[in-house]
Each structure stands twice: as C-alpha cells, then as structure tokens.
C-alpha cells in the first residue's frame with residue numbers, strides 16, 4: 001500500500017500538474033480513477049503540500065518503461081535557452097530540433113552533462129541553435145539576467161521562491177546564504193520593504209545579481225556579498241529569516257546559520273534526501289529543538305532522492 005492523493009475528478013488535471021511540478025508524483029505507479037475520484041501515487045515519505053487528503057491504496061505498477069526522475073521533465077527553459085538532461089544523444093538531438101522548430105522563443109538548446117564544483121556550474125554542450133548562454137528570465141514578476149555557463153540557476157524552484165517570499169514581512173532582515181544570482185532575494189525584495197543580505201562565493205553570480213537588482217523595481221533592498229559564507233557571516237548579525245539553498249551540503253552550515261537566526265526566526269532549509277537520510281535529518285533537527293513548520297518535496301532528483309524543503313522555527 002502506498003500514499004495517494006485523492007482528488008475529485010473535476011479537479012484532477014490541475015492537481016496532477018501541480019503535484020508533478022512539486023515533484024510529489026511516484027512515476028513508477030499509475031494514476032488510478034473511479035467514478036468520482038482520481039488517485040495520484042506519491043513518492044513515499046513526502047508530506048503533500050496540497051489541499052487534498054492522502055489515502056493508502058494498492059499501487060498499480062506503471063506499464064510505461066521506468067524513466068529516471070532526473071530526465072523526467074525532459075527540458076527546462078530559461079529565457080531563449082532550453083536545457084535537457086536526456087542521456088540518449090539521438091533522442092536529445094531530435095528533441096532539440098523539434099524545440100527550435102516548434103517554439104519561436106527558443107533559439108538555443110544545450111545538453112546538460114552534469115553539475116560540478118563549488119559554484120555548482122553546469123557542463124553544457126550545444127545541441128541546436130546559436131551558442132548564446134546569456135539569458136533574460138522572468139519568474140513571479142522578477143526579471144533576472146544570467147549566463148547559464150557561469151552560474152547555477154534552476155527554474156524548478158520558482159514556486160518555492162514565491163512561497164518563501166509570501167512568508168516574509170515588511171521590516172525584516174533576511175539572509176540568503178547560498179544566493180546564486182539571487183532569485184530568492186529578488187523575489188523577496190520585489191514585494192517587501194525589507195533588507196536581504198545575499199551571499200555567494202561565485203563572482204559571476206554576484207555580477208548577474210547586481211544586474212538584476214538594477215533591472216527590477218524592488219520595494220526592499222538586496223545587499224550582495226561576494227564571499228565564502230562563513231567569512232561573510234563574521235561581519236553580519238542576527239536575522240529574522242535565513243534561506244539555506246545548498247542542497248548537497250546544507251547540513252554542514254546548519255549550526256552557523258542557527259547562530260545568526262533570532263529566537264522565533266524561520267529557517268528555510270533545502271537538502272537532497274532519501275527516506276533513510278530524511279529520518280536521520282529529522283532526528284538532528286529535533287535534537288536542536290527546532291519546530292518543524294513544513295516538510296515537503298520541492299522536486300524529484302534521482303530514483304531515490306528528492307529535494308526536500310524543511311521550514312523550521314528557532315524557539
């Protein structure tokens with residue numbers, strides 16, 4: 001028996017789309033229907049961030065050939081650029097050609113062969129179109145400039161950034177510890193009269209963050225810091241909210257983050273976890289007396305791991 005989201009038939013289409021976007025759907029099982037409801041199979045251990053109830057039901061193995069989660073979305077679009085991770089070269093090239101033909105707005109298609117190094121930069125090979133890695137990208141009414149070859153960026157976090165931004169209040173001091181080009185910081189400062197300190201060790205990320213600060217009419221202030229996070233934090237005091245988006249290494253920095261969080265403050269913690277490591281992590285968080293506000297999957301990562309959002313309050 002596995003968890004399924006139970007959705008009235010009339011709402012099924014939009015619920016499936018949202019659940020897929022949030023990385024909650026277990027694609028190795030089929031979606032089931034009866035006269036009134038649709039049952040959407042969920043990745044085990046994920047607390048659904050949706051208004052529908054969860055029920056236990058026998059999972060029906062999907063007849064479709066198993067597809068690893070990291071290629072499931074087929075491609076991401078960042079401005080005029082499409083990026084695919086499809087490993088089969090022939091399929092990737094054919095997808096690239098059809099994307100260019102079918103979408104007037106896409107003029108560059110890259111193959112992502114992996115992310116490397118401290119700056120989390122993608123290895124990109126041109127599959128079709130012109131080799132132009134500098135894009136203008138818009139999400140939640142925020143415009144960002146970036147070079148996809150020089151900085152980390154994922155459009156799959158757009159919903160998460162909107163949710164965090166909605167949680168912030170005017171007048172607060174916010175810390176974005178691994179800010180990249182600053183999409184969390186910009187989403188927050190776009191709507192709130194608050195100050196966001198955005199730290200990243202990659203000088204190119206800070207360059208594009210500065211460009212994006214100028215491109216947007218922000219209500220608040222984003223202060224970029226090009227430094228290692230621990231060095232930058234020597235100069236900074238307490239915060240009402242801290243964002244930790246370094247999903248393969250966040251835990252290393254948890255204690256230093258907590259030292260800079262005000263009592264009652266909120267920590268937005270992201271990490272790639274499987275069922276076993278999620279349990280271990282929850283234990284570590286409990287031992288630090290943190291209150292769990294939310295636990296959910298942001299998106300799938302591999303056949304076993306997903307990126308989890310853990311929203312925590314310091315007592």
Ligand code: SAM
Nearest residue numbers: 118119152153178179180200201202228229245
């Ligand atoms: N939060 C960003 C977003 O939503 O697009 C990007 C986060 S990316 C996963 C992690 C970022 O952390 C990279 O831009 C990398 O350069 C930066 N980084 C890694 N280690 C760091 C460190 N010790 N100090 C400061 N920045 C670091």
